[in-house]
Amino acid sequence: MPPTAISDDLPLVAGRTCGSCNVCCVALTIDDPELQKAQGYRCRHAQRDNSCGIYATRPDTCRTFHCGWRRLKWVRENLRPDTSGVLVQLQGEISPTDGTRRLGVSFTLLTKSALKAEGLAESVAAAVAADVPVFLTIPGPPGYTSAQARVNAELADAVARKDKPGLLRILRELHAVGRAGPRKPVVLPARADGGR
Numbered sequence: 515m516p517p518t519a520i521s522d523d524l525p526l527v528a529g530r531t532c533g534s535c536n537v538c539c540v541a542l543t544i545d546d547p548e549l550q551k552a553q554g555y556r557c558r559h560a561q562r563d564n565s566c567g568i569y570a571t572r573p574d575t576c577r578t579f580h581c582g583w584r585r586l587k588w589v590r591e592n593l594r595p596d597t598s599g600v601l602v603q604l605q606g607e608i609s610p611t612d613g614t615r616r617l618g619v620s621f622t623l624l625t626k627s628a629l630k631a632e633g634l635a636e637s638v639a640a641a642v643a644a645d646v647p648v649f650l651t652i653p654g655p656p657g658y659t660s661a662q663a664r665v666n667a668e669l670a671d672a673v674a675r676k677d678k679p680g681l682l683r684i685l686r687e688l689h690a691v692g693r694a695g696p697r698k699p700v701v702l703p704a705r706a707d708g709g710r
């Protein structure tokens with residue numbers, strides 16, 4: 515399935531399972547009536563073996579979430595989040611001209627070594643070449659917001675030239691800018707039950 519065929523209801527990629535990964539239980543901000551947590555903090559229900567202690571009754575947010583590695587076949591096999599340090603997610607974009615929504619892809623670099631992940635450059639290039647909106651996301655410290663930028667324009671020439679070293683150099687530069695960017699504490703809306 516090509517990058518242009520992104521939709522909210524994509525089937526999961528056959529043969530890819532979460533295994534011992536629980537990156538989404540740590541990296542994501544969750545704001546669900548049954549669970550609130552800020553990004554970067556491990557969910558209190560995560561077990562030592564990374565399984566979910568409330569799996570049968572986990573919140574809908576967890577039940578329905580699958581990362582881009584699970585949903586997009588063109589995202590390279592090697593990019594499982596726990597082994598690569600790269601968390602791929604579908605991300606909507608609203609057109610500033612006509613207000614229409616389209617789906618793009620966010621690549622969150624969870625660690626500095628994520629820049630060296632095998633398959634990162636190829637996956638990013640596939641999305642840019644297909645004119646899918648591509649976002650580079652650099653997390654802040656636990657409890658703080660991420661820096662994020664749309665990077666299609668910056669990467670277009672390197673992708674057109676099939677210049678992998680050039681693409682990675684630009685990603686490294688954008689990563690450095692993102693790491694130095696301002697952060698704000700993640701603020702979750704107050705809930706009557708306190709997010710339980």
Ligand code: SF4
Nearest residue numbers: 532535536537538581
């Ligand atoms: S980040 Fe992706 S592979 Fe890892 S546990 Fe979540 S859905 Fe599964």
Ligand code: SF4
Nearest residue numbers: 539557559560566576
């Ligand atoms: S409730 Fe379970 S699935 Fe949801 S974030 Fe916590 S550990 Fe992960």
